[in-house]
Amino acid sequence: MRRALQLIALLLTTLLVGAAEPASTAGRSPVTAFRVLLAMRSDARATELAAKPARVREVLSTRLREYDALAPAEREARLRATELHYHLRPLLTTIPLTRAAQLAVVPESFRPLVEERLAAWDKLPAQIQREILTNERLLQAITRPNVPNAFPPLPPGLEPRVPDNVAHWQTLDAQQREQLLDSFTYYFRLDDNAKTRVVAALPEPKRAAAERTLDQFAQLTTGERAACMTALRQLSQMTQAEQTRFYANAEQWQKMSETERAAWRRVVIEFPPLPPGAGPQPPLP
Amino acid sequence: MNPTADMNAVTFEELLALRHKRPLTREEHLWLDQWLAAHPADRELWRTEVVLARALRELPSPVPSSNFQARVWQDIVTNEQHAQCARQRWWSFRPIFRLPGLETAFSILAVLLLFGIGSYHRYASRREPTQVARGVEQVTELAGVPSVALLKDFEAIRRLNSVSADVELLAALEGDR
Numbered sequence: 001m002r003r004a005l006q007l008i009a010l011l012l013t014t015l016l017v018g019a020a021e022p023a024s025t026a027g028r029s030p031v032t033a034f035r036v037l038l039a040m041r042s043d044a045r046a047t048e049l050a051a052k053p054a055r056v057r058e059v060l061s062t063r064l065r066e067y068d069a070l071a072p073a074e075r076e077a078r079l080r081a082t083e084l085h086y087h088l089r090p091l092l093t094t095i096p097l098t099r100a101a102q103l104a105v106v107p108e109s110f111r112p113l114v115e116e117r118l119a120a121w122d123k124l125p126a127q128i129q130r131e132i133l134t135n136e137r138l139l140q141a142i143t144r145p146n147v148p149n150a151f152p153p154l155p156p157g158l159e160p161r162v163p164d165n166v167a168h169w170q171t172l173d174a175q176q177r178e179q180l181l182d183s184f185t186y187y188f189r190l191d192d193n194a195k196t197r198v199v200a201a202l203p204e205p206k207r208a209a210a211e212r213t214l215d216q217f218a219q220l221t222t223g224e225r226a227a228c229m230t231a232l233r234q235l236s237q238m239t240q241a242e243q244t245r246f247y248a249n250a251e252q253w254q255k256m257s258e259t260e261r262a263a264w265r266r267v268v269i270e271f272p273p274l275p276p277g278a279g280p281q282p283p284l285p
Numbered sequence: 286m287n288p289t290a291d292m293n294a295v296t297f298e299e300l301l302a303l304r305h306k307r308p309l310t311r312e313e314h315l316w317l318d319q320w321l322a323a324h325p326a327d328r329e330l331w332r333t334e335v336v337l338a339r340a341l342r343e344l345p346s347p348v349p350s351s352n353f354q355a356r357v358w359q360d361i362v363t364n365e366q367h368a369q370c371a372r373q374r375w376w377s378f379r380p381i382f383r384l385p386g387l388e389t390a391f392s393i394l395a396v397l398l399l400f401g402i403g404s405y406h407r408y409a410s411r412r413e414p415t416q417v418a419r420g421v422e423q424v425t426e427l428a429g430v431p432s433v434a435l436l437k438d439f440e441a442i443r444r445l446n447s448v449s450a451d452v453e454l455l456a457a458l459e460g461d462r
Contacts, residue, residue, distance in 0.1 A: 059454065082450045139452075184423075184425075202421065212429075235431070
């Protein structure tokens with residue numbers, strides 16, 4: 001009885017949300033239908049899925065399993081990011097002067113997010129825009145959500161590989177890591193004589209490699225060095241799985257063209273992850 | 286006038302003083318003659334007084350210099366300046382010997398405390414080359430693995446395969462419409 005009441009309430013809420021938004025189906029995201037599927041009992045889902053084409057049924061079944069396994073907050077963040085992508089994507093290829101009519105179709109609850117991302121989009125150089133429009137991964141990144149475990153498992157064939165030097169960091173506690181990083185930062189505040197004494201105190205086999213890295217750091221501006229230190233700190237605090245993912249990404253990064261990298265850098269800067277709770281609130285179950 | 290008793294001695298003294306101011310009257314002269322006749326010691330005193338008065342009258346009057354008044358003023362001004370200088374020197378040295386007020390003492394104490402803390406901090410944060418070398422050795426190894434160039438792009442690399450919009454799901458749902 002309670003289940004039935006919940007289902008009726010969900011359907012009514014969905015209808016009311018639909019009624020509150022513009023009547024056109026162009027403005028309603030197909031994600032709404034997926035939300036309804038997620039809220040259904042397994043037997044009702046099976047009935048619903050059986051009526052769909054095989055290709056659609058396969059994708060939806062896989063996704064339902066994946067989304068069922070997610071924590072509610074993460075599930076909702078991913079659904080909102082997908083909805084935002086649905087509303088934003090067509091607007092990226094229109095010129096600002098002709099957007100008004102398309103923007104009016106976007107549900108009011110999503111409109112501020114869409115307008116904010118469009119403003120950032122319009123500031124990008126045309127070359128970067130072209131690069132993003134031809135790269136689906138970059139397009140998706142524009143609407144990425146801010147979720148704790150934002151990195152999916154490594155694709156098959158990509159073996160987890162963490163360099164020995166980095167694995168050694170895992171054996172240190174947080175305080176030891178912080179002390180080592182602090183000593184490293186301290187080095188750059190020393191005068192030339194003191195730096196020479198520090199380098200002389202390094203073990204002979206590692207001295208040359210350390211000197212090369214120190215030279216690279218010395219050539220950075222103060223801001224760049226601080227950013228690298230923050231990155232090192234974050235890298236050292238990652239779990240082994242996160243580090244594995246980072247090094248896999250780093251390999252991929254090195255294979256990317258400079259144009260693609262430049263586009264990625266801009267996307268990361270201009271399109272921060274969607275804050276938790278961004279967009280409309282989901283209907284109550 | 287009747288020269289009698291102690292009162293008469295006082296009258297004689299008064300006549301001595303009076304004769305410097307004006308000539309004595311005839312009556313006063315008569316009284317004086319009678320008094321001097323009776324008192325030989327006073328006669329000698331009177332005679333000395335008369336001689337001295339005459340000698341003073343015969344002294345030439347000093348002629349003041351033409352800039353006498355100016356010199357007097359200059360002396361007054363000089364004396365005043367000396368007095369003022371002496372006062373200023375005294376005031377200028379006084380704070381050295383005066384005990385500081387509570388606010389001043391607190392300020393001095395705060396400055397000394399800050400200086401002390403700063404010195405201690407510098408001393409405490411000073412590290413041995415071997416200690417710094419240990420940090421350099423381990424961190425350069427860590428930094429050298431992804432390379433410094435990759436560290437500069439850390440955030441972009443980290444986000445490379447992060448969860449984003451589910452376009453596959455969207456395509457399936459739109460295909461179903």
